[in-house]
Amino acid sequence: MLIRLKNGKVYDPASGIDGEQQDIYIQDGRIVNKPVGDFKVDKEYDLSGKVVMSGAIDMHTHIGGGKGNIARILLPEDHRADPVARTDITRSGCGHAMPSTFVTGYRYAEMGYTAGFEPAVLPVNARQAHMEMADIPILDKGGYVLMGSDDYLLRMLTAKKDQKAINDYVAFTMQAAKAIGVKVVNPGGINAFKFNQRKLDLDEQNSHYGVTPRDILRVLATAVKEIGVTHPLHVHGCNLGVPGNVNTTLDTIQGIGGLPMHLTHIQFHSYGTEGDFKFSSGAAAIAEAVNSNKNITIDVGQILFGQTVTASGDNMRQHANHKYASPNKWVTMDIECDAGCGVVPFKYKDQNFVNALQWAIGLETFLLVNDPWRIFLTTDHPNGAPFTSYPHLIRLLMDRSFRNDMLATIHPEAQKMTTLASIEREYSLQEIAIMTRAGAARLIGLQDRGGLSAGNWADITVYTDNADRQLMFEKPDYVFKDGQLVVVDGKVVSTKWGTTHVVKPDFDASLEKDLKKYFDRFMTMKLGNFTISDDEITEDGRGSITVHPLKGEVA
Amino acid sequence: MAEITEVPSPFCGIGTDDLIIQVDGVALKVIKNGCTVNTPAFEQAITDTRPRVDGVEVSLELAVARAAELLKNTNQPVIGGCATDVNGMRALLALADRSGAVVDNMNFTGARNNFLALQDSGWMNTTLAEVKNRCDLLLVVGVDLESFSPRFFERYLWNEESMFLDDTAKRQIIYLGKAPSGKASTSPDGSKAQVFACSNDDLPEVVAVLRALVKGRPIRAESVGGIAVLDLQNIAEQLKAATYSVVTWAAGALAYSQAELTVQTLSEMVKDINLNTRSSGLPLGGKEGDQTANQVCGWTTGYPARTRFSNGYPEYDPFLYDANVLLSNGEADALVWVQAFNAKAVPPVTVLPTIVVGRSGMVFVTEPDVFIPVGTPGIDHAGHAYRMDNVVAIRLKKLRDSGLPSTAEVLHAIEHALGK
Numbered sequence: 001m002l003i004r005l006k007n008g009k010v011y012d013p014a015s016g017i018d019g020e021q022q023d024i025y026i027q028d029g030r031i032v033n034k035p036v037g038d039f040k041v042d043k044e045y046d047l048s049g050k051v052v053m054s055g056a057i058d059m060h061t062h063i064g065g066g067k068g069n070i071a072r073i074l075l076p077e078d079h080r081a082d083p084v085a086r087t088d089i090t091r092s093g094c095g096h097a098m099p100s101t102f103v104t105g106y107r108y109a110e111m112g113y114t115a116g117f118e119p120a121v122l123p124v125n126a127r128q129a130h131m132e133m134a135d136i137p138i139l140d141k142g143g144y145v146l147m148g149s150d151d152y153l154l155r156m157l158t159a160k161k162d163q164k165a166i167n168d169y170v171a172f173t174m175q176a177a178k179a180i181g182v183k184v185v186n187p188g189g190i191n192a193f194k195f196n197q198r199k200l201d202l203d204e205q206n207s208h209y210g211v212t213p214r215d216i217l218r219v220l221a222t223a224v225k226e227i228g229v230t231h232p233l234h235v236h237g238c239n240l241g242v243p244g245n246v247n248t249t250l251d252t253i254q255g256i257g258g259l260p261m262h263l264t265h266i267q268f269h270s271y272g273t274e275g276d277f278k279f280s281s282g283a284a285a286i287a288e289a290v291n292s293n294k295n296i297t298i299d300v301g302q303i304l305f306g307q308t309v310t311a312s313g314d315n316m317r318q319h320a321n322h323k324y325a326s327p328n329k330w331v332t333m334d335i336e337c338d339a340g341c342g343v344v345p346f347k348y349k350d351q352n353f354v355n356a357l358q359w360a361i362g363l364e365t366f367l368l369v370n371d372p373w374r375i376f377l378t379t380d381h382p383n384g385a386p387f388t389s390y391p392h393l394i395r396l397l398m399d400r401s402f403r404n405d406m407l408a409t410i411h412p413e414a415q416k417m418t419t420l421a422s423i424e425r426e427y428s429l430q431e432i433a434i435m436t437r438a439g440a441a442r443l444i445g446l447q448d449r450g451g452l453s454a455g456n457w458a459d460i461t462v463y464t465d466n467a468d469r470q471l472m473f474e475k476p477d478y479v480f481k482d483g484q485l486v487v488v489d490g491k492v493v494s495t496k497w498g499t500t501h502v503v504k505p506d507f508d509a510s511l512e513k514d515l516k517k518y519f520d521r522f523m524t525m526k527l528g529n530f531t532i533s534d535d536e537i538t539e540d541g542r543g544s545i546t547v548h549p550l551k552g553e554v555a
Numbered sequence: 556m557a558e559i560t561e562v563p564s565p566f567c568g569i570g571t572d573d574l575i576i577q578v579d580g581v582a583l584k585v586i587k588n589g590c591t592v593n594t595p596a597f598e599q600a601i602t603d604t605r606p607r608v609d610g611v612e613v614s615l616e617l618a619v620a621r622a623a624e625l626l627k628n629t630n631q632p633v634i635g636g637c638a639t640d641v642n643g644m645r646a647l648l649a650l651a652d653r654s655g656a657v658v659d660n661m662n663f664t665g666a667r668n669n670f671l672a673l674q675d676s677g678w679m680n681t682t683l684a685e686v687k688n689r690c691d692l693l694l695v696v697g698v699d700l701e702s703f704s705p706r707f708f709e710r711y712l713w714n715e716e717s718m719f720l721d722d723t724a725k726r727q728i729i730y731l732g733k734a735p736s737g738k739a740s741t742s743p744d745g746s747k748a749q750v751f752a753c754s755n756d757d758l759p760e761v762v763a764v765l766r767a768l769v770k771g772r773p774i775r776a777e778s779v780g781g782i783a784v785l786d787l788q789n790i791a792e793q794l795k796a797a798t799y800s801v802v803t804w805a806a807g808a809l810a811y812s813q814a815e816l817t818v819q820t821l822s823e824m825v826k827d828i829n830l831n832t833r834s835s836g837l838p839l840g841g842k843e844g845d846q847t848a849n850q851v852c853g854w855t856t857g858y859p860a861r862t863r864f865s866n867g868y869p870e871y872d873p874f875l876y877d878a879n880v881l882l883s884n885g886e887a888d889a890l891v892w893v894q895a896f897n898a899k900a901v902p903p904v905t906v907l908p909t910i911v912v913g914r915s916g917m918v919f920v921t922e923p924d925v926f927i928p929v930g931t932p933g934i935d936h937a938g939h940a941y942r943m944d945n946v947v948a949i950r951l952k953k954l955r956d957s958g959l960p961s962t963a964e965v966l967h968a969i970e971h972a973l974g975k
Contacts, residue, residue, distance in 0.1 A: 101855060124947055
């Protein structure tokens with residue numbers, strides 16, 4: 001079947017197209033060139049005056065894995081306020097802060113998103129992450145495997161194993177957990193918490209291993225680069241949420257020595273200690289560092305006001321933050337000599353000075369970083385806000401008068417502590433398309449996604465141009481996933497299953513000899529039962545695996 | 556004849572995956588690392604191979620069609636048992652969504668003690684590998700751990716080596732409430748567990764006093780539930796002095812009214828200990844797919860596995876949607892019983908139309924309208940099951956070719972037939 005999307009105004013930064021009127025042809029799920037000679041169009045959509053972008057990609061969203069499911073089970077009262085009924089084509093479930101898997105897929109698609117990436121896949125919990133993501137319809141998905149607090153790596157560092165051995169272990173873990181990236185959370189801190197350390201600065205030693213976060217970041221960032229993984233090491237830094245952590249973050253950027261590094265939800269790591277409340281914005285300093293260090297990419301982790309739940313691998317910091325839990329209930333776990341997690345419900349309030357300033361810090365960061373290819377639109381769903389608030393966030397970025405109206409309503413002391421009112425920048429549609437499409441696909445290393453040129457998979461979103469950007473991005477006219485029309489007027493009209501994106505870096509098989517010994521001595525499962533096989537993802541007939549090339553490889 | 560190694564078990568809840576099983580046709584024999592829970596569960600012979608409708612053997616197609624017919628015009632069927640693997644639960648929830656059923660895991664009333672505490676105040680918990688490598692003091696509350704999990708001590712306490720303890724035999728074991736039935740808790744160097752027994756009736760008070768002592772609150776009584784307060788004081792001191800204590804309980808063993816308050820008191824006590832040192836809770840469970848049911852129901856609906864779909868969307872109530880209550884109050888109009896692990900766990904007796912999707916070998920007081928024998932996950936087909944600590948989903952293996960369909964296949968077929 002040949003589909004033509006006619007006369008749309010196309011924003012395709014991957015091809016350098018910025019709002020030009022173009023036709024797009026779709027055949028067998030992919031975008032194709034206009035056929036030569038005579039051809040018959042089976043289905044045509046007249047998109048005159050409409051805005052056409054590729055399907056949006058959320059490069060950091062907690063959509064699969066144990067901590068998210070703890071968050072769900074923890075909050076029945078939140079679900080009760082947002083029940084989602086079954087229809088002839090969709091399953092029932094729940095929404096708001098941590099939606100059920102099916103509803104996650106529907107609501108992302110209804111906002112024009114066609115892919116989401118879970119940033120914290122614990123190796124030992126990777127099966128669960130993939131099983132949950134397998135129950136998210138429509139979206140493509142993938143995960144970044146969490147390393148850095150696992151005892152095996154820390155033992156390697158203490159034993160002064162060489163970089164090659166660490167590269168092998170990282171490659172093995174990526175394959176075992178079916179990952180497309182590597183994440184580190186509070187480097188070594190989750191482990192240190194198990195030894196009763198309550199904070200871990202960049203150069204502070206783990207009391208048992210004598211290893212510092214800086215050491216861990218260096219070897220992991222090097223490993224990711226050397227084994228050729230496109231997505232740079234994905235870093236949730238030290239001291240999340242601690243006033244003054246802006247210095248830690250700046251030090252982390254300098255300390256990585258030019259290696260590619262992605263700093264995630266950087267808003268939570270951009271706090272100074274100035275002012276009457278000893279809490280201030282470090283966004284300007286962070287933006288300056290990002291602007292001048294081309295090896296650094298960031299996503300923001302914007303907070304938006306209202307009830308949500310925070311779910312993180314960082315049980316050290318989550319334990320410290322439990323006193324802010326609202327409602328007052330929270331969970332932390334130490335997990336399998338592998339990692340940990342902490343789940344703390346939060347209600348961000350615009351009349352709370354700290355929350356209000358957090359809001360402003362996130363927006364300052366968006367507006368002060370110059371290069372949209374190196375900054376990404378996230379709320380760290382659900383930690384800063386549920387993903388369903390993205391259209392509102394886009395409006396804040398694209399509409400200065402709206403932004404300033406909102407600014408005027410927050411805690412007055414916070415208004416005084418932010419430069420937001422003086423920032424004139426408004427994001428363009430092309431910049432939004434870069435952050436949420438082309439840039440994200442490039443950062444993750446997705447082949448044939450995030451663009452609208454021939455050869456790309458036909459993940460396409462069509463909007464009606466509207467000066468109210470929130471309304472525009474809330475309700476696309478059409479969403480196509482792999483060429484299938486899945487959303488019309490902001491409602492799911494058909495469903496399908498997306499693929500799971502992975503990389504498969506090679507490793508020296510001799511590593512498994514030592515790992516097997518380690519598993520037999522200290523772990524609770526056999527190494528052979530730890531590794532996830534391809535058929536676990538594909539055997540039910542709806543999942544599939546898409547392997548992306550490593551750097552230097554030809555697909 | 557074949558020998559399969561590194562076989563994981565879905566039966567014991569603690570994720571043993573070192574069994575060696577000999578397969579001879581469809582006969583299984585556990586030849587290494589068996590236990591009183593796992594060995595009989597693996598070795599049970601297949602008796603039923605064909606579905607029955609009204610006691611008469613029929614084809615699978617006919618049995619599925621009859622099941623769909625029975626469900627077709629129901630208002631609120633109940634799907635009980637819910638003892639199967641991840642794919643089985645996925646299919647079960649899809650069927651419940653379509654038929655407007657109530658889903659209720661057979662162990663939920665026990666597990667409710669945990670969920671109510673979790674949903675009210677939360678907890679700080681740990682997993683088995685942390686126990687194996689870190690735990691220097693294990694406090695066992697209200698459960699005979701070794702009859703619950705025969706290999707728990709061997710695998711997770713008396714392991715030869717651990718990463719962070721010099722000598723695993725020096726771990727302290729303390730029982731509060733139930734006394735151990737055997738010697739599994741005796742350390743390899745011969746040290747016996749400290750045992751402070753009391754009745755279940757007294758356990759809430761004993762646990763409350765222990766928590767008060769941990770917090771440094773004065774206690775005037777000299778004994779509680781027959782246990783000297785000085786002994787409890789001693790336990791409190793040991794918990795505060797330990798490097799990484801672990802407090803374990805089995806929600807189902809706390810078989811008394813409002814036992815969620817005991818779970819909450821223990822969990823809050825663990826939080827208190829963590830002000831200065833490390834301590835973690837470790838709820839026991841994971842048998843016959845109970846954690847699996849709650850996990851899959853959790854991501855599919857937001858709620859654990861006592862949830863109804865009769866309004867078109869999931870609703871959770873840990874008391875009202877109890878299958879037994881619904882059946883006895885006349886609030887249900889059909890029963891689907893799903894139990895792929897345990898042939899002895901038969902459905903409650905009811906006059907309602909009953910469909911059983913169960914392990915081969917079930918013996919019924921009253922023959923159900925439809926009985927479809929299914930394969931057991933981890934024996935007859937591959938699958939996934941959660942172990943007790945809720946983090947690790949073990950990859951179950953297919954050990955033999957029995958020809959029995961999986962729970963998922965049968966429930967999908969019924970759902971499909973309902974849609975016609």
